[in-house]
Amino acid sequence: PQWQFGMSTCAVAGPELVCAFSEHGQWSLAGVNTATGRCESRPLPYTEISALRAAGRQVVFIAASPRQMPALVSFDLDSGRHTVLRESASTSLADDDISVAEPVSYPTPGGMEAHGFFYPPRNHRYRAPAGERPPLLVLSHGGPTAATGSGLNPRIQYFTTRGFAVLDVNYRGSTGYGRAYREQLDGHWGVVDVEDCTTGARWLAAQGRVDGRRMVIRGSSAGGYTTLCALTFHDCFAAGASYYGISDLEALARDTHKFEKHYLDRLVGPWPANPQTGHPCPAALASIPSAQAARYRERSPIHHAERLRTPVIFFQGREDKVVPPDQTERLASALRRRGVPVAVVIFDNEAHGFRRAENIERALEAEYFFYARVLGFTPADDLPAVTIDNLSD
Numbered sequence: 001p002q003w004q005f006g007m008s009t010c011a012v013a014g015p016e017l018v019c020a021f022s023e024h025g026q027w028s029l030a031g032v033n034t035a036t037g038r039c040e041s042r043p044l045p046y047t048e049i050s051a052l053r054a055a056g057r058q059v060v061f062i063a064a065s066p067r068q069m070p071a072l073v074s075f076d077l078d079s080g081r082h083t084v085l086r087e088s089a090s091t092s093l094a095d096d097d098i099s100v101a102e103p104v105s106y107p108t109p110g111g112m113e114a115h116g117f118f119y120p121p122r123n124h125r126y127r128a129p130a131g132e133r134p135p136l137l138v139l140s141h142g143g144p145t146a147a148t149g150s151g152l153n154p155r156i157q158y159f160t161t162r163g164f165a166v167l168d169v170n171y172r173g174s175t176g177y178g179r180a181y182r183e184q185l186d187g188h189w190g191v192v193d194v195e196d197c198t199t200g201a202r203w204l205a206a207q208g209r210v211d212g213r214r215m216v217i218r219g220s221s222a223g224g225y226t227t228l229c230a231l232t233f234h235d236c237f238a239a240g241a242s243y244y245g246i247s248d249l250e251a252l253a254r255d256t257h258k259f260e261k262h263y264l265d266r267l268v269g270p271w272p273a274n275p276q277t278g279h280p281c282p283a284a285l286a287s288i289p290s291a292q293a294a295r296y297r298e299r300s301p302i303h304h305a306e307r308l309r310t311p312v313i314f315f316q317g318r319e320d321k322v323v324p325p326d327q328t329e330r331l332a333s334a335l336r337r338r339g340v341p342v343a344v345v346i347f348d349n350e351a352h353g354f355r356r357a358e359n360i361e362r363a364l365e366a367e368y369f370f371y372a373r374v375l376g377f378t379p380a381d382d383l384p385a386v387t388i389d390n391l392s393d
Helices: 154-160 179-183 192-206 222-233 249-255 263-267 282-287 290-298 301-307 325-337 357-375
Strands: 010-013 016-023 026-033 039-042 048-055 058-065 068-076 082-087 102-108 112-119 136-140 165-170 215-220 239-243 312-317 342-347
Touching (some): 010 048, 016 048, 102 192, 112 192, 136 192, 136 222, 154 165, 154 357, 165 192, 192 222, 215 222, 215 357, 222 239, 239 357, 249 263, 249 290, 249 325, 301 325, 312 357, 325 342, 342 357
Parallel strands (some): 136 165, 136 215, 215 239, 239 312, 312 342
Antiparallel strands (some): 010 016, 016 026, 026 039, 048 058, 058 068, 068 082, 102 112, 112 165
16 A cells, blocks of 8 residues: 555556565565566565666666565566665674564464564574573564565564564554455554454464563554553563554544544544644544544553553654654653653654664664563673663662
């Protein structure tokens, strides 16, 4: 779905319509002959393809694979050869330290199925004690109708090289598994996405692949909302990390930016608008049917802070206009007053989504430090300390 500006999954290249398509969450390239309608696969060593453009018989796109970070790639349709024009970044990880994405599917409540990518811990220099199962980090992607991919992700490898297993969830509602799968989130945001994260974690624990007592969850933006809902309404995880996550759906409906102002109408339910301006109208809340008004509050962690007893670390940009800092500060204060272990890391020079390398590094190290303290292990890294309120030594 064209949720973002500049997306492109097809291009005209002479007599062919070249298209990138997703099957079971992994991307491929194909050409469709416009005269005969015949579709021919174009084999490439990539599992993520985006931003497709064509000029003559040359196709250019951004691609990644489980062992390669995103790169700008040119593909000659006549010769079948591809060339890497520019890499987005390089990594110093050795091949035998890279944890390769394993596509997984598992049953969910109601007889449905959810999908994701599982990464076992991997570091050739170390071995876990015999019989010990690894802790699990569950990732809930943003969007929420976006998707996670299987391309090499340094943030995931940061944790897998340090002994964590990772489950990157493409919960119901994600792109890449068909329209029917994506539409399962309609009206159910904050419910089915959360179920798929908790169910996936328990499924891995039941298989003996991870330690069910040491499971944590993290997400950013909409994924932060899924994370906070999982911690508030379920007893599954030992800790969580929210990156500029949504805690108040009513505030989001009133304050979000113009491009997504009606997003929640489909994901949660209609929100009233001022008939003069078309903008969300908080004064009209009383006119919403009681069941509809209750749904926004029922699914907002800020209104159920008394149920959240799990340690949480919050990351927030001071200049965020999409999810204003007030959402983080209100929930963190409520938890702090109740004695729940909580940490808050604010970046004054960041908005929605961190951009500065030093801040990204600081956030990653702080998150790892937080998990180490809560789960009770000593990290091998010499990490900067993070102030955690209500957590005794």
